[in-house]
Amino acid sequence: MIELQEVTKKFGKKKALDDITTKINKGKITGLLGPNGSGKSTMLKLITDLNKPTSGNILIDGEQINVKSKNRISYLPEIDHFYSWMKISDAKNFVKTFYSDWQEERYKDLLEFLELEESMKIDKISKGMRAKTKLLLSFSRKADIVLLDEPLSGIDIFTREKIIETIIKDYRAGEQSIIITTHEIKEVENVMDEALFLKNGKIVLQGEIETLKEEKNLSLVDLMREVYSNEK
Numbered sequence: 001m002i003e004l005q006e007v008t009k010k011f012g013k014k015k016a017l018d019d020i021t022t023k024i025n026k027g028k029i030t031g032l033l034g035p036n037g038s039g040k041s042t043m044l045k046l047i048t049d050l051n052k053p054t055s056g057n058i059l060i061d062g063e064q065i066n067v068k069s070k071n072r073i074s075y076l077p078e079i080d081h082f083y084s085w086m087k088i089s090d091a092k093n094f095v096k097t098f099y100s101d102w103q104e105e106r107y108k109d110l111l112e113f114l115e116l117e118e119s120m121k122i123d124k125i126s127k128g129m130r131a132k133t134k135l136l137l138s139f140s141r142k143a144d145i146v147l148l149d150e151p152l153s154g155i156d157i158f159t160r161e162k163i164i165e166t167i168i169k170d171y172r173a174g175e176q177s178i179i180i181t182t183h184e185i186k187e188v189e190n191v192m193d194e195a196l197f198l199k200n201g202k203i204v205l206q207g208e209i210e211t212l213k214e215e216k217n218l219s220l221v222d223l224m225r226e227v228y229s230n231e232k
């Protein structure tokens with residue numbers, strides 16, 4: 001379980017996250033939702049320990065984030081983190097040297113599934129292929145926490161579908177926790193178990209998707225509309 005205790009993250013005077021206390025359940029797919037600038041990426045970066053909170057604590061299975069917990073996390077950043085000279089195989093070797101849980105078999109399997117080739121040069125492939133490459137590298141590890149920041153952003157419908165298929169393909173429900181930030185709500189609605197809605201750095205709603213929808217008798221998109229129109 002990932003636990004945030006009174007977490008605030010400030011950039012200058014701006015509170016990107018404002019005194020957040022919450023638990024994100026283990027073994028589920030959780031959608032981290034909210035409008036631009038609501039704090040989604042900031043929250044993922046704090047969980048990966050790429051950024052430190054200004055105040056508050058983040059615990060993973062009851063332990064303060066440490067080197068061991070960092071190794072359990074696979075993080076797909078919103079922005080491309082590849083060097084332009086790299087081929088997919090170079091990017092793989094780069095990631096592989098950092099993490100002991102690299103799974104070569106899974107990498108080979110996903111490479112084929114995503115219709116990518118190791119010899120492809122990253123600065124020559126399309127945006128969709130780069131998105132698939134990021135996913136390939138994130139999912140070729142055995143990490144039991146996978147954080148995906150906007151994996152569907154700016155990608156065509158077919159590639160989006162392929163990316164969603166990849167996310168659920170070998171998903172170990174109950175064991176592996178996946179947190180996805182996205183604006184493509186309709187497409188991930190059926191994949192997510194739980195959702196956490198952020199606005200201005202605060203949680204405005206959180207729960208199991210089916211329960212939230214049933215309680216209000218609304219689709220997730222309409223639920224979001226209601227949540228964000230009521231919040232100022």
Ligand SMILES: Nc1ncnc2c1ncn2[C@@H]1O[C@H](COP(=O)(O)OP(=O)(O)OP(=O)(O)O)[C@@H](O)[C@H]1O
Nearest residue numbers: 011014015016034035036037038039040041042043
């Ligand atoms: N490195 C930074 N320096 C200054 N301000 C930042 C930094 N990172 C985030 N912020 C600010 O913190 C707030 C939250 O940003 P964040 O990127 O977490 O939002 P988001 O919900 O992921 O947005 P989007 O959907 O547009 O990706 C925004 O106001 C943003 O400008």
